[in-house]
Amino acid sequence: MSTDTALLILGGGCAGLSLAMQLAALGRDCPRTVIIEPRTEYANDRTWCFWGSAAAPLADLSCHQWSTMMVRAGRRITFVDCAATPYRMIAAADFYAAALRAIAGNARITLAAGERVTAAPLKQDARWQVTTNRTSYAATTVIDTRPGPPAQQGGATLWQSFSGIEIDCDEAVFDPACVDLMDFSLADPDRIQFTYVLPLSAQRALIEVTVFDPMPLSAADLATSLEQAVDARVHGLPYQLRRSEQGILPMGSVPTGAPHDPTYVHAGLGNGGARPSSGYAFQRIQRWAGQCAARIAAGLPLQGHVADPFLLQAMDQLFLSVLQSQPASAPALFVALFGQRDGARVLRFLSDEGSPADYLGLIAALPARPFLQQIPATLQRVLRQRRAAAA
Numbered sequence: 054m055s056t057d058t059a060l061l062i063l064g065g066g067c068a069g070l071s072l073a074m075q076l077a078a079l080g081r082d083c084p085r086t087v088i089i090e091p092r093t094e095y096a097n098d099r100t101w102c103f104w105g106s107a108a109a110p111l112a113d114l115s116c117h118q119w120s121t122m123m124v125r126a127g128r129r130i131t132f133v134d135c136a137a138t139p140y141r142m143i144a145a146a147d148f149y150a151a152a153l154r155a156i157a158g159n160a161r162i163t164l165a166a167g168e169r170v171t172a173a174p175l176k177q178d179a180r181w182q183v184t185t186n187r188t189s190y191a192a193t194t195v196i197d198t199r200p201g202p203p204a205q206q207g208g209a210t211l212w213q214s215f216s217g218i219e220i221d222c223d224e225a226v227f228d229p230a231c232v233d234l235m236d237f238s239l240a241d242p243d244r245i246q247f248t249y250v251l252p253l254s255a256q257r258a259l260i261e262v263t264v265f266d267p268m269p270l271s272a273a274d275l276a277t278s279l280e281q282a283v284d285a286r287v288h289g290l291p292y293q294l295r296r297s298e299q300g301i302l303p304m305g306s307v308p309t310g311a312p313h314d315p316t317y318v319h320a321g322l323g324n325g326g327a328r329p330s331s332g333y334a335f336q337r338i339q340r341w342a343g344q345c346a347a348r349i350a351a352g353l354p355l356q357g358h359v360a361d362p363f364l365l366q367a368m369d370q371l372f373l374s375v376l377q378s379q380p381a382s383a384p385a386l387f388v389a390l391f392g393q394r395d396g397a398r399v400l401r402f403l404s405d406e407g408s409p410a411d412y413l414g415l416i417a418a419l420p421a422r423p424f425l426q427q428i429p430a431t432l433q434r435v436l437r438q439r440r441a442a443a444a
Contacts, residue, residue, distance in 0.1 A: 058087045058163075060349070061183055061192035063170060065090030067101070068198040068338050070319035071151035075346035077155040077162055078378055080352055083316070086162045087192070089185060091169040097146035100259065101335035101382045102251070105140040105398050110339035114151055115141040117253055121231040125238060126384030131392035132231070138400055140232055162281045170199070172315070179225070181317060194316045194355055196345070201323035204269035210305030210373045214270035214278050217249070217261025217299070220292040221231075225356040227252035234391070237246030237384040239281055245376060245383040248282040257295075260286055265304065265376060265383070272299040302332035305373045318357040320345070330369040331403050340405075364407075368412055386419060393418040 060076075062069045065088045076083045105112050120136035156162045168185040175182045180191045186418035204212055211343045240246050245265040254259040264270055283292075303323055318339060320326060327334040336359070345356050361369070376383055390399055398414050401407045407415075 055182065055189045055191040056087070057085075058190060058192050059084035059194065060086040061181065061190055061195045062086060062088040062198065063174075063183070063195065064198035064200075065092070065164060065166070066198060066200075066319065066321065067148070068326055068337065069196075070149070070156075071153075071304070071338050071342035072198075072320075072345055073162055073164075074152050074155040074203065075342045076349065077159040079346065079350050081157065081161070083111070083159055083161045084349060087190060088162070088164045089168045089170060089183070089190075090154075090164060090166050093167040095145070095149040097144055097296060099145045099300065101143045101145075101148065102140060103333060103336045104140055104404050105336060106134060106138055107369070109141070110336065110343065111143065111148070111151070112141060114143045114145060114147045115194065116144045117142045117251070119230065119232045120252075122234040122391070123231055123236070124234055124388055125236045126240075127237070129385070129388045129392075130263075131388055131397040133234075133391050134399075134402060135396070138404070140234075176314070176317075181214075182237070195318075196355060197317065197319045198321035198324075200321075204301045206268045208269075209303040210329070210370070211267060212269040213263060213265055213302040213304050214275065215249070215261050215263040215300055216272040216275040216297075217259055218251075218279070218283065218297045219259045219295040220283070220287070221295060222256045222258075222287050222290055222292040224290050226288065226290065227255055227258045229254050229382065235387050235388075239278065239285060241278070241396055242340045242381065242385060245380045246278065247384075248285070250286060258286070259267065259298075261298075265380075267377065269301045272297075275299075302327055302334070303329075304332055305329040305370060308360050315354040318355045320357045328369070328405065329366075333403060337405065361405075364409065364412065365407070366408075368402075379385045380396035389419055390415065 056139040062072060069088055073086070073088055076086055118139040118141045120134065120139050122133040122135055122140060124131050134295060151371045156164050168187050169308060171186050172184045175197060181195045183192065183195070184188045185266060202208065229252045236248040238247060247263055248261050250258055260283050262275050262282050264275065270393060322334055326341065341358050348354065348356050392398065393413060393414065398411045401411050402415060
């Protein structure tokens with residue numbers, strides 16, 4: 054006997070819970086919804102960061118924000134003033150708590166924790182049949198936010214692999230007003246690698262090592278680099294470990310083609326939720342969740358992540374192509390990118406709010422030769438991707 058519901062959300066991670074919060078706000082207009090999530094409880098296992106004013110979606114959950122950022126490559130250092138749109142950090146614990154409160158406040162939404170899908174969903178008689186380790190469901194519509202196949206070489210143009218620890222140092226060694234966005238001081242000559250530091254106080258910080266590479270890397274692969282990065286920041290002083298986090302983000306995912314059934318859509322990190330050139334996903338997911346919930350409330354078909362405009366896709370893919378073909382040039386490129394006179398321009402670009410004038414300004418700030426060399430192949434790749442996505 055199947056449990057009937059109007060909407061089934063597969064996966065209760067960032068995308069699934071973000072949509073659930075938007076649906077919960079609909080009150081009695083929220084469709085009967087079940088969220089299937091393998092976890093039995095949520096842990097403070099990650100952070101999400103973005104640039105945004107106090108009006109940005111879920112900005113009120115920010116546990117810290119910064120008005121200055123630093124990018125370093127050798128002796129070249131640039132500081133970016135982002136006071137107008139501070140760099141914000143949301144802790145997973147705060148996001149999960151807010152989402153669970155919203156779900157608990159609307160009886161039309163059920164979180165089926167500890168359940169995992171055990172067979173491919175099938176459509177029978179206009180209803181999707183989904184079987185889990187505990188029961189089965191019949192739903193009119195399905196939004197699948199589960200992670201895609203395991204990260205592997207060829208599954209994305211580049212993979213952004215990161216591993217970090219949050220520590221308390223015995224002495225004041227951090228500047229809580231400034232984020233080390235990209236520090237290439239300990240760069241690896243064979244890959245794009247930098248240190249990322251979020252100082253939460255003069256004695257506490259999240260320190261991460263991040264690598265852009267065609268091959269995805271595990272926390273074990275990054276362990277030595279992380280140890281070196283931490284030592285370089287604390288200068289040998291004792292510290293206490295608070296928690297750790299790691300992950301792998303797609304940069305320029307290979308398209309799988311457009312869905313052929315509007316009652317079953319994919320969303321989330323591996324399905325257009327992450328910005329190809331940066332891996333930033335939180336605000337993109339929030340915008341999608343708001344738009345998708347509005348369509349559901351209006352009785353319109355489900356909606357996954359809308360493809361970026363052609364020019365933005367071309368800009369992202371061009372930048373990734375240069376990074377992929379000339380990784381040694383990355384430190385200088387990023388310093389030039391963030392060091393231009395109008396620092397807000399690059400922040401608008403990374404936040405999906407850039408204009409054609411911003412694109413032109415970014416192009417003018419970067420060395421021309423490596424980008425000109427990649428333009429023909431990039432345009433062909435973008436056109437192939439758009440055809441595949443529309444197929």
